[in-house]
Amino acid sequence: xxxIIKMATRNLRRYLRRTLLTSALxxxxxxxxxxxxxxxGSFKAMMIGQITDSALGHLQIHxxxxxxxxxxxxxxxxLTHKQxxxxxxxxxxxxxxxxxxxxxxxxxxxxxxxETTNIRLNAIDPDQELKTVPLLGDRFxxxxxxxLLGPGEILVPELIAKGMKVKIxxxxxxxxxxxxxxxxxxxxxVRGILEGISGPGGRDGYVGLTDARSLLRMEEQEIxxxxxxxxxxxxxxxxxxxxxTALAGFKNKMDKPVFEIHTWEKISPFxxxxxxxxxxxxxxxxxxxxxxxxxxxxxxxxxxYERINEIGTIAAIGTSPGKILALFLSEGLLLGLLGTxxxxxxxxxxxxxxxxxxxxxxxxxxxxxxxxxxxGATDVITISLIVIGIAVLGSLQPAWKASRxxxxxxLRHV
Amino acid sequence: MSLVVAKNLSKTYVxxxxxxxxxRGVDFTIxxxxxxxxVGPSGSGKSTLLNxxxxxxxxxxxxxxxxxxxxxxxxxxxxxxxxxxxxGFIFQDFNLIPVLTVFENIEYPLLMVQNWPAEQRQQxxxxxxxxxxMEGQENxxxxxxSGGQKQRVAVARxxxxxxxxxxxxxxxxxxxxxxxxxxxxxxxxxxxxxGTSFVFSTHDPKVxxxxxxxxxxxxxxxxx
Numbered sequence: 001x002x003x004i005i006k007m008a009t010r011n012l013r014r015y016l017r018r019t020l021l022t023s024a025l026x027x028x029x030x031x032x033x034x035x036x037x038x039x040x041g042s043f044k045a046m047m048i049g050q051i052t053d054s055a056l057g058h059l060q061i062h063x064x065x066x067x068x069x070x071x072x073x074x075x076x077x078x079l080t081h082k083q084x085x086x087x088x089x090x091x092x093x094x095x096x097x098x099x100x101x102x103x104x105x106x107x108x109x110x111x112x113x114x115e116t117t118n119i120r121l122n123a124i125d126p127d128q129e130l131k132t133v134p135l136l137g138d139r140f141x142x143x144x145x146x147x148l149l150g151p152g153e154i155l156v157p158e159l160i161a162k163g164m165k166v167k168i169x170x171x172x173x174x175x176x177x178x179x180x181x182x183x184x185x186x187x188x189x190v191r192g193i194l195e196g197i198s199g200p201g202g203r204d205g206y207v208g209l210t211d212a213r214s215l216l217r218m219e220e221q222e223i224x225x226x227x228x229x230x231x232x233x234x235x236x237x238x239x240x241x242x243x244x245t246a247l248a249g250f251k252n253k254m255d256k257p258v259f260e261i262h263t264w265e266k267i268s269p270f271x272x273x274x275x276x277x278x279x280x281x282x283x284x285x286x287x288x289x290x291x292x293x294x295x296x297x298x299x300x301x302x303x304x305y306e307r308i309n310e311i312g313t314i315a316a317i318g319t320s321p322g323k324i325l326a327l328f329l330s331e332g333l334l335l336g337l338l339g340t341x342x343x344x345x346x347x348x349x350x351x352x353x354x355x356x357x358x359x360x361x362x363x364x365x366x367x368x369x370x371x372x373x374x375x376g377a378t379d380v381i382t383i384s385l386i387v388i389g390i391a392v393l394g395s396l397q398p399a400w401k402a403s404r405x406x407x408x409x410x411l412r413h414v
Numbered sequence: 415m416s417l418v419v420a421k422n423l424s425k426t427y428v429x430x431x432x433x434x435x436x437x438r439g440v441d442f443t444i445x446x447x448x449x450x451x452x453v454g455p456s457g458s459g460k461s462t463l464l465n466x467x468x469x470x471x472x473x474x475x476x477x478x479x480x481x482x483x484x485x486x487x488x489x490x491x492x493x494x495x496x497x498x499x500x501x502g503f504i505f506q507d508f509n510l511i512p513v514l515t516v517f518e519n520i521e522y523p524l525l526m527v528q529n530w531p532a533e534q535r536q537q538x539x540x541x542x543x544x545x546x547x548m549e550g551q552e553n554x555x556x557x558x559x560s561g562g563q564k565q566r567v568a569v570a571r572x573x574x575x576x577x578x579x580x581x582x583x584x585x586x587x588x589x590x591x592x593x594x595x596x597x598x599x600x601x602x603x604x605x606x607x608x609g610t611s612f613v614f615s616t617h618d619p620k621v622x623x624x625x626x627x628x629x630x631x632x633x634x635x636x637x638x
Binding site for chain 1: 465468470471490491494495496497498499501503507509511512513514522523526527528572575577632
């Protein structure tokens with residue numbers, strides 16, 4: 001085999017310019033795919049991190065049917081104290097659950113004493129919320145983020161703060177209707193102004209759970225949503241299934257499930273963007289395969305055509321068809337290897353350069369997001385193997401033709 | 415036992431509706447260590463005959479035995495193996511492998527066809543380099559040597575696997591007169607040294623006058 005590889009290498013050197021051009025084409029394809037995978041992967045990971053770590057959490061548990069009514073922020077679909085205890089028991093005993101935060105989601109009228117607007121609010125326990133969505137503090141545009149919230153304080157989303165012209169320390173009034181239909185108002189002090197982020201909950205205000213209960217005149221502990229943070233996002237699929245199974249055991253009097261659990265993917269529309277990115281990556285990989293296949297086939301068809309007489313000679317001498325096949329396959333393999341090696345080297349250097357130069361970009365209302373592309377060894381190995389495999393596959397037809405060539409006809413070829 | 419025995423050998427090529435009888439029922443034998451020449455004008459069938467003996471083209475009818483084996487109905491896979499074991503080839507255009515050095519070209523059949531161990535290959539190639547007068551040129555590529563030297567390398571390559579029969583198709587056609595004589599002398603010397611039979615197809619008088627047995631072909635038949 002070594003001798004076949006040696007001959008193949010020399011044959012590639014013999015047509016050096018063509019070899020370099022073909023390898024360069026493969027290199028270009030590999031670089032395009034690896035850079036796209038790394039940049040899009042980095043963008044995806046960053047956006048998922050932003051969404052899950054500053055608003056949604058990894059998983060969310062609601063009362064069955066809550067999510068489909070979420071736009072109305074219904075207060076009559078909250079989880080009761082008894083139901084919460086059951087969920088707590090499950091979550092506290094699950095190793096993969098790092099923390100969870102209980103929220104009451106409700107709508108209210110926001111008044112600065114001159115004007116009134118409506119606002120969506122999350123009532124939270126600040127400690128639990130920070131453990132579950134640790135990047136929430138980073139969304140502070142103004143105000144003291146240490147401790148997040150105190151009693152009687154509110155975090156106002158940027159849009160409302162600007163629209164209603166409220167500043168840190170201003171007093172505002174929240175007026176809310178409770179589930180019985182009675183209206184109540186309560187003054188709050190603006191503690192902080194939050195940057196908006198894409199997706200659900202990204203433009204919500206925050207108040208403390210105790211204040212919300214007082215405002216909504218809740219006599220018992222009720223919760224609309226439990227946001228869960230896992231020790232590792234990669235475990236999400238498995239944990240989701242386990243929790244779903246555990247929660248499915250709780251039925252109401254009509255024998256219907258009490259709880260529903262969702263992953264962030266189900267809740268955030270950004271998941272569709274991630275799927276589009278995956279789809280684009282897939283199509284770019286298909287293009288790479290096409291580039292490699294066409295260029296290798298083209299080169300190998302030419303190589304066979306130009307060397308018909310030589311093929312006739314080695315066949316006449318007694319070289320077996322298998323060895324002739326191996327010779328041409330090796331040339332395709334080496335072309336693939338060369339192009340891939342150069343492509344991987346250039347890609348890794350480019351990724352390192354991008355990380356050193358710290359490229360930033362804007363996404364929606366978020367400004368100055370830092371692009372830090374990375375690529376996993378699995379991606380590099382997979383793409384390399386695909387390219388090398390396709391290079392061999394592209395050589396197969398010309399190599400087969402060469403190996404089946406009649407030596408007498410080949411020797412007479414001019 | 416004769417090295418080659420052909421009985422009523424014929425070859426017909428069919429191209430569309432046209433049938434061309436290239437060889438028309440010839441009988442001949444070739445003995446070991448002989449120097450045989452098929453001569454005749456272009457299209458007389460000498461190359462076809464050589465190709466049939468060389469297992470490159472099967473006869474249409476008749477029987478053909480080479481080195482004791484009937485090769486008239488041999489499969490293409492077996493024919494490759496048979497050629498590798500029993501037959502050496504010398505071509506008009508030398509047909510050296512351009513990416514291999516002189517040494518590697520001679521070594522090729524031993525390495526890629528017969529899988530000889532490295533030490534024996536080295537020894538055999540060295541022996542042949544000396545025999546054909548190419549010592550000191552072993553690291554040159556075919557593009558770096560003259561036509562006569564190329565044909566010397568081709569002779570060495572044909573002899574490498576110790577084939578008992580070497581078929582040479584117009585081996586002197588692309589050589590000048592002096593070089594052609596040197597190559598003929600070399601082949602004779604090799605015949606004497608290794609006991610190999612050389613069979614030529616040629617219309618070169620230089621080869622013909624040196625041949626010990628001459629078969630003259632015309633329209634696919636031997637002339638008296």
